[in-house]
Amino acid sequence: MITLLKETLSRESIYMPTPARITGMRSLTQSETLFQVELPSGFHLHHRPGQFVELSVIGVGEAPISVCSSPTRSNGSFELCVRAVGKLTNAVHKLAAGSTVGIRGPFGRSFPVERFHGRDILFVAGGLGLAPLRSLIDEVMDHRGMFGRVILLVGARSPGDLLFPEDLSRWAAREDIEVHITVERPTEDWVSNVGVITTLFNKIDYQGRNMVATIVGPPVMYKFVLPDLLAHGLADSDIWMSFERQMKCGVGKCGHCQMHHIYTCQEGPIFSYQEVKHLEEAFA
Amino acid sequence: MSRVHVDVHHLTRVEGHGNIVVDVRNGVLEKCELQVVETPRFFEPMVRGRTYKEIPHIVSRICGICSVGHSTASLRAIETALGVELSEQTILLRRLNMHGEMLDSHVLHAYMLIAPDLLGVQSVVPLAKSQPEVVLRALRMKKLAGEICRVISGRHTHPIAMTVGGFTHTPSERDLLYLRKLLLDARADVEATVDLFASLELPAFERETEYIASHKDDEYCYIDGVIASSEGHTWPAKAYRSVTNEYLVPHSTAKRARNLRDSYMVGALARFNVNFEQLHPVAKAAAAKLGMKPPVVNPYMITVAQVVEIVHCVEDAIELVDELLLRGVKWEEPVEPPHQSGQGVGVCDVPRGILFHDYTIEDGIMTAANCIIPTGQNLQNTELDMRALVPKIVDRPQPEITLALEMLVRAYDPCISCSTHLLDVEFKE
Amino acid sequence: MSLRIMPKSALKAWIQKLQQRSFRIVGPKALHGRYVFDDIHDVNDLVIDYPTTVSAPKQYLLPSREVLFSFNAETMDMTAHIEAEPTVLVGVHTCDMHAIQLLDTVQNHGFADQHYRARRDALYLVSIECQKPCSAQCFCKDMETYSVTETFDLHLVDMGDAYAVQVGSEKGEALLQGFTNIWESTESDQQRLNEVMADKWQNFSFRLDSTLSQLPDVVGAGMHSGYWDELGDICLACGACTQVCPTCYCFDVTDEVDLTLTQGERVRVWDSCQIEKFAVVAGNHNFRSQLGRRQRHRFMRKGKYQYEAYGKMGCVGCGRCGMTCPVKINCIETFNHLTQELVAKQTPGEVKA
Amino acid sequence: MTTRPRPKVAFFDFTSCEGCQLTVVDLLQDHPELLDAVEIVEFREAMSEKLPLDERYVIAFVEGSCTRQSDEARLKSIRERADLLIALGACADLGGVNAIRNPFPLQEVREYVYGEKADWYETYPARPISAVVKVDAAIPGCPIDRDEFARAVTHLLQGRMPNLPDYPLCIECKSRGTVCMYQRGQACLGPVTRAGCGAVCPAYGYGCEGCRGFVPSPNLESMREVMREAGVSDEEIESRLRIFLTYQMMELEGATS
Ligand SMILES: Cc1cc2nc3c(=O)[nH]c(=O)nc-3n(C[C@H](O)[C@H](O)[C@H](O)COP(=O)(O)OP(=O)(O)OC[C@H]3O[C@@H](n4cnc5c(N)ncnc54)[C@H](O)[C@@H]3O)c2cc1C
Ligand code: SF4
């Protein structure tokens, strides 16, 4: 098995993707679809949770997309959850199963899972943020014995916007993880929490000493979630986040993803709060 | 009661919007109109109050197909008004640029607008399927034309680099060598064009009229020159009003003109009839092959005269390029006008015929403008042709009559979008 | 490093010889009262003692539009375009040489860019020593880029009637191959070179209020300066500054496909951090929507970030951005303003109650 | 090549010089495959065919400004029959040069051209077609840029909107290596004009006249100051901003409602 990164690097151009096949697609919400992608035989993605690939529709363009399946569940293929917002993401939604896309990567720094061993883990996912976290959650759940308490907080705009409902039920059915879900705009049959994600914080019992938090969501979410976590005593270095920036290359050249001196695609997208707290542009 | 009613609304394959309305009752021609329903453009009042420097670029927008012609006429009006003397290099480059436009327009007209009629198809799109080599040849020649204009002034439609007193950009020697190669390569296509039109049959219809073109003794001229009539008279450019005598009719947003007869013709055939002697020898030979000897009085032959001009322009362009290469093209600052006020007339013979721009400038600001466009000058002549033609074909089935009339109007290559313009020259405060 | 002497009158013959050897020659030539790097077809067009060029020669390493690979969208065949034609870049000023050093570092850092690498390998750099400042905007003395000791293949120093030619590499040596009108330097040539250089140092003066080693801190201290908003008010966001800068290399990537949607190319084109959409992400969130923030980012990159990331300054003091900017935003004033602000902050005495 | 269904495409013109349509014809010189990619069903300038009335256009390209009441009905009927309506060129997109006359009194303009017969001719202030119907996208420029048109068509065929540059012309101008017009002592609207034409005017020695319209947030005050510094008089600055941009300037001044 050749890892895809090795393949990407050994191509004549680092910008040239490897063709891969969409073997399955499942619509999750109105604008988000889960794609199952299979690399040519002999190749393995070999990613770590939090990393992303550059996904191409040849003829349209390329964009960074987090791998949302766990390395523990890969079986030769991997999953991408794509929200249709622009040119590439809309184009990929128009493809049929069996179509060929291009993949480069995986790129970027992953969550430092080894450093979480023996610790309680709090996952905070807002909206599409559940996609990159899903990879990590399954990795943790598949090695459940190596971690302490596991709590998952999920926020979505409405019940219809909730991603991965099967996975949420699968996790909720287990005894060894606490799952809390909230929506901002409930439907009539919604029986669970209502409100923004921070409203879940009073529902859980946590204190920071043995806890690490991994939070992924839209830029505004960080502004509200961070103070809460810090107030509960989590250390700056125990809060891990994924940052989204425009990326045109994924390999530290195009300049779009810079937050101050940091190339998000290379040094991130996963950062601890400690590493970025002094960076104004990280939270602008 | 017999009635023939032809109503072609929004005539196709012409520049701009025109209608043909013919009404024949019991053999009597009651109505025969070429209506110009193009929206009025109002270029003349629009340019008032602006610095003259902006004008050539604005009036270029009168017409996308003869924008080099409008720019050149505009520049000549300004330069005449302000006393600018042009360098030899500028004059050569402008002539070459005009050849580019002439080729572009004639190829478009002959191949894409007229040939479908003669080859029995509705447009160039089916022609591309049935006779791709014909269409590809036309596209190659159009590309040559476009490249001439691009190299000299940036682009064909709305040239950039032509400015008062000269050019804001000069082609390099490499550019000119490139054009030279394109032109030499085009000779085969030009020959094939002559052969094609020699083989096509045009409707036989003759009506003698007055032919008017700009004229120089030593050049088949498109820029400057005096106004010459087939009736044997000449007038200086500034006397254009006494030649054109514009007037309005209610069914047309374009003005009409007449000179010594009820109407006159301008354009390729008029130039051919008036300036035959000055044609390039190779073009004269082509004319012989096409069976043309002045005076030619069949208006359908306008297209064939355009083919003769295609030959002329390619041959003359080769000579112009060679002359430029021999002299060497150098960057020249455009000539600054010696004064900032004056009145001047610019005259050019553009693809569709003689064009006049007449400007008054005070302290660098435009105060009055008048443009007389070839299509306007041809309108009355076209209508009189229609009147003469209808009785001859009135017995035919109506679609045939319609087609014959459409083909007649199209032969004139009317550029209706430019023909809607002003009569009254007085500037009203 | 060996030093040769080439009479000035031999330069043209040498270039012509290189042309005969099928090298593409690129150098400065006059255009509308300024100078630009361009292909030299006629050696008489080459102006080697030019003041400065409008744009940097980075075009020959990172073209403004570059095909990365071509593809067939149906068969998914892809062919990388690694294009490099042996090119001699003649008359590169030393500031631009320092800029190329930075580009080398960045493009080889981490994931090396093969497109750059191939062009760079095929590029022969013939630099020239500046003997006086090239414009009112240049500050190469401050940035320590007004001379160069490495990276070039050949380096020329004007010694009046001859050039001293330093050979910096085997590639440089190869350029001189078979050319006879050049000879080894003598002791007295060395002596003259030293004199020329000694005179040269005198001709340049410092333009910045801070030293090179202070600059990253000075710029960093200006992070929250109100000056950025002042620049933001007048800035047109036209991006001309980054386009002409020898050290700006940011790019955008797009697919261009023919009308039948089959054959196409993925191309990269120069981009600019000054344009509004540069840092927009999904949801239309713009991390640098304000003009002032974008100017700040540019100057931070020039004076601080690049230094921190690669150990080399992101500005080489060429002065092009200041000359090109329609509203005359420039490095010297900006850096000096930040220095003055810092000085004012650090000056004790004005203790407020 | 796979055989895709060829979308039905039509071209229409209102008040304009028809140069943009001509540019489309010129495009065929380099891209004859346009005819394989789309089915051109109406193009009055170049062909006589017409689409049966009960069929729809997938894409309708409309050139020209709306300059009289009777244009509105025709424009609206095109809109009703078209899935996508694309403004083609500055006249349709911005009002273009046609709007130069707008600040003049209408009757006076009419009389200037047609004298006492002025009332024979219907007209009203020129406006971009978006002032009359919903426009899905625009291809700017006077004339349109051939390559940009081709790009826009490929985007439409891919099922997305044309991706127009939203940055200023200077980006293209500088990457082309042109000596800035301001360094040559001449005015240029490049810093506030949307790129996409390849900065062809400065490359041919003429400062940009803004035919492609403003960038999304033009800093006009600063632009005026730059021109003033270059020795351009206030009258000429305002005049230049009103060659292609008269309608936009009037809009900015709130004078178009
Ligand atoms: C590390 C990383 C991981 C990511 N993971 C995922 C993931 O798992 N799933 C996912 O769906 N996305 C993910 N994204 C986000 C995704 O990469 C971006 O949304 C990307 O821009 C989509 O590309 P596109 O071509 O579809 O959109 P684009 O066409 O590039 O548009 C992107 C956004 O910018 C806006 N925009 C673009 N151009 C303009 C313009 N001219 N004017 C105004 N607005 C404009 C669009 O509206 C849209 O919101 C990730 C991003 C990063 C950096
Ligand atoms: S920032 Fe300006 S002065 Fe510095 S290298 Fe770039 S263009 Fe030259």
Ligand code: SF4
């Ligand atoms: S010429 Fe115009 S477009 Fe080009 S850089 Fe100068 S201001 Fe910008």
Ligand code: SF4
């Ligand atoms: S440079 Fe300006 S005026 Fe010229 S085509 Fe481009 S946008 Fe139009």
